[in-house]
Amino acid sequence: MTPFEKLARESSLQSLTEKTVSILSRLPELISGRMPTQDAAYSSTYGMGIVGNNRAQFRDEFFSFDTANVWDLVQTGAGMALNLGGNASGSRYLAISTGMTANSETILQTKASFMLPCKLSFGLSMSQRIADQEVFVELVSIDSSGAVETSTLFPSSNLNNAANAASIKFDGATTANAINIIRGYGVSELASGSLAFLTTAASGAPPNFFPATVFEINADSEEVVFGARAIDSLAGMTLAAKRTQNLPDTSKRYKVRIRVRNLASSPASSTDVRLHFVRVVNATQITVDMARHMGRTSDVADSLPVSIAAPMPALVAGSALIGDISMQYRAGASGGASIKHIVSIAGTNAQVVKNSAGRLLGWQMTNTTASWRYLKIYNTNVAPTPGTTTVIMTIAIPPGQISDFMAEGGLAFSIGISCAILAGSAVTDNTPIAAGDVVGNIFYA
Numbered sequence: 001m002t003p004f005e006k007l008a009r010e011s012s013l014q015s016l017t018e019k020t021v022s023i024l025s026r027l028p029e030l031i032s033g034r035m036p037t038q039d040a041a042y043s044s045t046y047g048m049g050i051v052g053n054n055r056a057q058f059r060d061e062f063f064s065f066d067t068a069n070v071w072d073l074v075q076t077g078a079g080m081a082l083n084l085g086g087n088a089s090g091s092r093y094l095a096i097s098t099g100m101t102a103n104s105e106t107i108l109q110t111k112a113s114f115m116l117p118c119k120l121s122f123g124l125s126m127s128q129r130i131a132d133q134e135v136f137v138e139l140v141s142i143d144s145s146g147a148v149e150t151s152t153l154f155p156s157s158n159l160n161n162a163a164n165a166a167s168i169k170f171d172g173a174t175t176a177n178a179i180n181i182i183r184g185y186g187v188s189e190l191a192s193g194s195l196a197f198l199t200t201a202a203s204g205a206p207p208n209f210f211p212a213t214v215f216e217i218n219a220d221s222e223e224v225v226f227g228a229r230a231i232d233s234l235a236g237m238t239l240a241a242k243r244t245q246n247l248p249d250t251s252k253r254y255k256v257r258i259r260v261r262n263l264a265s266s267p268a269s270s271t272d273v274r275l276h277f278v279r280v281v282n283a284t285q286i287t288v289d290m291a292r293h294m295g296r297t298s299d300v301a302d303s304l305p306v307s308i309a310a311p312m313p314a315l316v317a318g319s320a321l322i323g324d325i326s327m328q329y330r331a332g333a334s335g336g337a338s339i340k341h342i343v344s345i346a347g348t349n350a351q352v353v354k355n356s357a358g359r360l361l362g363w364q365m366t367n368t369t370a371s372w373r374y375l376k377i378y379n380t381n382v383a384p385t386p387g388t389t390t391v392i393m394t395i396a397i398p399p400g401q402i403s404d405f406m407a408e409g410g411l412a413f414s415i416g417i418s419c420a421i422l423a424g425s426a427v428t429d430n431t432p433i434a435a436g437d438v439v440g441n442i443f444y445a
Helices: 003-025 027-032
Strands: 057-060 071-075 081-085 093-097 105-110 118-126 133-142 165-171 177-183 202-205 208-211 213-219 224-230 238-243 253-262 272-282 338-343 351-354 358-367 373-378 393-397 402-413 417-422 438-444
Touching (some): 165 213
Antiparallel strands (some): 081 093, 105 253, 133 165, 213 224, 351 417, 373 393
16 A cells, blocks of 8 residues: 555545544434534535535424423522413413512523524513513523533623623613623623613513514624514614624533523512524524624625615605616606707897706707808896897807707706807897798707
8 A cells, every 4th residue: 555545545534533423422412303513514624614504503483392302491480480372373482470589580591502603583572571670581601511601700790600691681661672791701791781672562462472573692703793673574673782892702602591580679570571482593504604694784884685675765856866877868857858949030039948957958950041140059047138148159050051969968057048049150249130041959958
């Protein structure tokens, strides 16, 4: 065996060994029917990522509350209860009833874990928003045993000391308010003020409630974006907040954690916190940066989505030409040029072509005599006084011939367009002509 053949054989065996180890490591998940939690597909042979798809995702619409394969019920708070609800018209949810016991907290988290970038979206509604209650939906990092990583060097009361997290917190009495919280590498948590998201109030009637809002956490290596969009709507996401500092560690795996808690002061009454669905797209399976292009139409840094309204909105009147891509003379009723037909009479033929600002587009004039004739154009909206009114341009029409011209964009007149037809070329000339000396048309807009 040559050295080259030996090297090729060893490389092939190494690749086969890696694949075998990878498959064996995922057997427990495959047997249980859970989503495999593999990292982004990677070829060590070629040193590059492999194109995949987004089938490696998490979805729960709460047809049941599966604590064997899908969720870990970490703890059920004193006086709290979990029940499934909704049975018609697509309504389905897991309701966590908060009760009224102080310092009580229910925690559940996914068995599956994910790598960043990923997008967490969820439908959540609450029967009421009152003081002394808090709800968190978040991504939290885990260690090699699957336990949530914590750090107390800088205590994080909002996140239960989770070392890496991106969380949306619902508290207070305003149904459309929420707070975003972020933490990376165990440094101190970064929490926003109360932001105007969309409502947590539900639609529908008992027991068939529906969420009004889809909430989202888009987390990648460069930013975490918190947002919301109206349920079943074509509208883009309402961009509530973006964080580019204190980001969670992208080398970690993450689980979805949901926490419902009562504070030290007992809440006035029990609240139903309804989880209508929870979904995660694990974007490490896709080479396209999906986590950054999720319809955030108000974020100019993420302008991939393009939407053209139909019908197109009307153009702004006046000189604004936004959206104008056609070649047309806008002043005409149908977009074409207007025509002033002229047959000279005995005299100077002083007359108005257009009594407001416009554009002279061209002319076609025939001189029926054996002498030169002169068409003179004035920037005025009343009949000119030949020899006195300032001449803007003079058009010479040869004896027995035609003078014609068309200007593609037109010649601008700020006041109006008027004309006279005379026998002399001088700007002060006012020599009249005879009837029928000149016949033709002036084109304008």
